[in-house]
Amino acid sequence: MSIRKWIFITTILSLTGTGIVQADEVGPDQAMQLLQEGKIQSFKKLNEAALAKHPGATVEETELEKEYGGYVYTVELQDTQGTQWEVELDPASGDVIRDRQED
Template sequence: MKKLATLFAATAVLAAAGMAQARDLGPDEALKLRDAGTIQSFEKLNAAALAKHPGGAINETELEEEYGRYIYQVELRDAQSVQWDLELDATSGQILKDHQDD
């Protein structure tokens, strides 16, 4: 019984740690990172996302820290009104994910 309780506790700790790996960054923290040169400017990141979908319009953006990496998430609608979700490395501007939203 003691082994089962220990296993359950360890599983709960690992699950909690996994959930805490991504966190949303507020506007003040995002601006500090940009001003420090840690991440690209939001204009450059938005331009990189729009370059993948010319004629598109950005609906929403969000900056997260995931596993020590800054990820800029962009939701946009292209010229054909198709919704896209993109993720960019906020430090380099590299597009990590680009998929059509369901």
């Protein structure tokens, strides 16, 4: 492999890890349309699914993004001990994709 090709691939991979390449935030109008079309669940249901992972926590922030041709709903939580959590869900099914403690 040429050095030029290697640099190109390395650059693309590093950008992908930062979220610059693959994620686009979904605005309120588009989210409402997706909900009406039955492509995503209500944010209330998705928030409840995230809170079920951390009973007693509070929702700090939410975000719906289009990633890799699909959608991901992210909920940032703070539990009763003050620990921050990020829960990613499939907005169509409500299944938890990732549940991780924030640094």
